Amino acid sequence: MTKPFVRSGLAALACIAALVLAAPSIAATVNLKGDLKASNEIPPNDSKGTGTITATYDTATKKLSWKGTYSGLTGPVTAAHFHGSNPPSPPAANSAIALPAQVSASPFEGSSTLTDEQAADLVAGKWYFNIHTATNKGGEIRGQVTK
Secondary structure (H helix, E strand, O other): OHHHHHHHHHHHHHHHHHHHHHHHHOOOEEEEEEEEEHHHOOOOOOOOOEEEEEEEEEOOOOEEEEEEEEEOOOOOEEEEEEEEEOOOOOOOOOOEEEEEOOOOOOOEEEEEEOOHHHHHHHHOOOEEEEEEEOOOOOOOEEEEEEO
16 A cells, blocks of 8 residues: 555655756746837937837847837838947946837837847846937937836
């Protein structure tokens, strides 16, 4: 009577060990978002434009995919980027372009594969996304990209 119980216990223990060892290899998807506003730009401007960006980062493939919308800009989009390198950017500072984005109309979307350093800064909330126009060459609307 104790032999089946011992075998069952060992089998259960082996299953639990297999799950524990396999857990770290499971990839995660990190969900991110940003609210794009003129007041978030450094320096702020008086644009009535607004927008949003949502993104997912797949830790296994290192692929960042994003979708966004905007409205009320002072003119056509001239550029759009993720910023956050050299150095990574806190919310109250400007930073270099980390990743360009193709934005010509709303809604927009795109994807790119990140380096480990880019991914670490993105997931840590050190990246922002902004959209530029001719009137606001430095950026019309901006939002910190956070979890």
